[in-house]
Amino acid sequence: DAKTTQPTSMDCAEGRAANLPCNHSTISGNEYVYWYRQIHSQGPQYIIHGLKNNETNEMASLIITEDRKSSTLILPHATLRDTAVYYCIVRDQGGKLIFGQGTELSVKP
Amino acid sequence: GAVVSQHPSWVICKSGTSVKIECRSLDFQATTMFWYRQFPKQSLMLMATSNEGSKATYEQGVEKDKFLINHASLTLSTLTVTSAHPEDSSFYICSARGGGQANYGYTFGSGTRLTVV
Numbered sequence: 001d002a003k004t005t006q007p008t009s010m011d012c013a014e015g016r017a018a019n020l021p022c023n024h025s026t027i028s029g030n031e032y033v034y035w036y037r038q039i040h041s042q043g044p045q046y047i048i049h050g051l052k053n054n055e056t057n058e059m060a061s062l063i064i065t066e067d068r069k070s071s072t073l074i075l076p077h078a079t080l081r082d083t084a085v086y087y088c089i090v091r092d093q094g095g096k097l098i099f100g101q102g103t104e105l106s107v108k109p
Numbered sequence: 110g111a112v113v114s115q116h117p118s119w120v121i122c123k124s125g126t127s128v129k130i131e132c133r134s135l136d137f138q139a140t141t142m143f144w145y146r147q148f149p150k151q152s153l154m155l156m157a158t159s160n161e162g163s164k165a166t167y168e169q170g171v172e173k174d175k176f177l178i179n180h181a182s183l184t185l186s187t188l189t190v191t192s193a194h195p196e197d198s199s200f201y202i203c204s205a206r207g208g209g210q211a212n213y214g215y216t217f218g219s220g221t222r223l224t225v226v
Contacts, residue, residue: 034215043115043202043217044153087152096143097204097215099153 002100003027003090009104012082018075020103022088025069032091033064035073037084038102044087047073078107112136113205115218122193122225130188130221132203138183139205144176147200147220159186183207193225 005023012018024033032051036044048055048062050071055062061074075082087102112135122128132142141160145153157173159165159180167173175197177189186205190197202220 036217038153041200041220041222043113043219044204045217046215094158095141095206096155096158098155099145101152 002098003031003092004088004100006086006088006100006103008101009106011106011108012075012078014080014107014109015077018073018078018082018105018107020073020075020086020088020105021070022072023070024088024090027068027090028093031093033062033071034089034091034097035060035062036087036089036097037082038087039084047086078105080107080109083107111216113139113203113216113218115203115221117221118219119222120224122223124194124225125192127189127191128193128223130190130201130203130223132186132188132205132218134184134205134207134216137205137207139186139207140183141206142180142186143204143206143215144178144186144188145202145204147202153202156188190223193223195225198223198225 032049034049035047038044048060050062064071085102085104087099089097114133116131143158144156146156147153155168156171157165157167159178161180161183165178180186200220203218
């Protein structure tokens with residue numbers, strides 16, 4: 001079973017920051033949090049991952065709470081092309097990525 | 110870097126026939142590959158994990174005799190759907206994991222849309 005819970009859907013205005021929350025209260029100390037997104041009928045695209053510290057790359061920022069029980073993915077300036085399903089995943093001990101239901105983000109003009 | 114090629118991107122087959130889907134890591138060696146299935150409006154469901162040179166490990170409820178997985182080299186894994194039926198129609202996606210990738214593994218292919226008629 002997936003170890004994460006996310007809101008089913010969110011809307012965001014084009015040009016504004018999109019903040020996507022994720023709860024992973026049962027995460028253990030050495031488990032990473034990964035974020036992927038899937039645009040309709042395509043394979044998932046890697047966004048970012050982290051363990052404890054906040055991370056930033058050219059696509060997004062990942063903010064992980066100090067207790068590691070939740071995280072937030074931030075897309076700083078959302079565009080229409082960011083409309084997708086966003087998956088927050090905790091990699092399991094066997095190294096597998098078990099997907100939850102994800103958040104369907106709609107970026108609106 | 111870290112590109113996974115999946116072929117074919119779509120296939121239509123008759124009920125009772127078998128279909129083979131290929132997953133190739135183009136610029137890295139994939140020690141582990143994963144196969145997922147996705148039905149419309151649903152999330153990805155992990156079917157099996159394969160390590161190069163050894164038998165695949167299937168998730169609970171996935172029939173290993175129906176979904177044959179071969180991972181004969183560090184750059185190629187294949188999924189064969191045997192005796193396909195309409196209920197096998199789905200979007201099949203592979204993922205490859207290997208050393209040296211910037212994202213610590215897990216590059217996904219673009220998926221294969223299988224329609225069984």
